[in-house]
Amino acid sequence: MIYAANFKTNHTRQSTREYLGKLQMKLLLDKNPNDEIYIFPPLTALDEYNSSDFTVGTQNAYPFESGAFTGEVGLEQLREFNIDTILIGHSERRDIIGESQEQVAKKFEFFKEQGFKIIYCIGESLEVREKGIEIVMEHLISQFEGIDTTYENFMVAYEPIWAIGTGRTASVEEITETHNRLKKVVDRPLLYGGSVKGANIAEISAIENVDGVLVGGASLKSETFLELVLH
Numbered sequence: 001m002i003y004a005a006n007f008k009t010n011h012t013r014q015s016t017r018e019y020l021g022k023l024q025m026k027l028l029l030d031k032n033p034n035d036e037i038y039i040f041p042p043l044t045a046l047d048e049y050n051s052s053d054f055t056v057g058t059q060n061a062y063p064f065e066s067g068a069f070t071g072e073v074g075l076e077q078l079r080e081f082n083i084d085t086i087l088i089g090h091s092e093r094r095d096i097i098g099e100s101q102e103q104v105a106k107k108f109e110f111f112k113e114q115g116f117k118i119i120y121c122i123g124e125s126l127e128v129r130e131k132g133i134e135i136v137m138e139h140l141i142s143q144f145e146g147i148d149t150t151y152e153n154f155m156v157a158y159e160p161i162w163a164i165g166t167g168r169t170a171s172v173e174e175i176t177e178t179h180n181r182l183k184k185v186v187d188r189p190l191l192y193g194g195s196v197k198g199a200n201i202a203e204i205s206a207i208e209n210v211d212g213v214l215v216g217g218a219s220l221k222s223e224t225f226l227e228l229v230l231h
């Protein structure tokens, strides 16, 4: 299984360091060697955290080496900490920050060229979900526009927007059907995200085409994230 923790705009440099220290101690003893663990702290908390038990990635970056892009972080800044893993296309960036599919695709292309591991997020709103699975799939597939789905170093995170941070998880049936269909479109590891927590990790991780989870709220404390990883 793949377990990815997305801190969003939570945690500081200091609390991230403490978190990773606790994580490291537990993982060293109890981690299943086949599991992959990714942590996405906020940009200001990036640093060179060397561990063979987890990988630290960035939640976002600008698709340039460096230059005149006020307020953005480029490849030069990521390289300082040997960051080579990135989240692209998260619904909060699409919907709150206003990233278009074109911008998302540019980011994907740039970081693909750099050989980054990419977790590429897609998802539908409740309004789309209520129109039924065919419309949901049409919407999800449109989020692959401009994306090279043959890139070997990427995975997909399916995150229904209505299940993110709401406590409302998609049902096992909904996840199963959506993941089965997605696998036929993009044959890459497929994560589910949206209110994953201790109470539902067993049933979600048991679904055949769920290769991992992307976790927000329940990843903020190392104890609750470890509950998922070590379930």
Ligand code: PGA
Binding pocket: 006, 159, 163, 164, 165, 166, 193, 194, 195, 196, 214, 215, 216, 217, 218
């Ligand atoms: P959540 O967030 O676990 O808090 O629902 C998931 C995500 O946005 O990646």
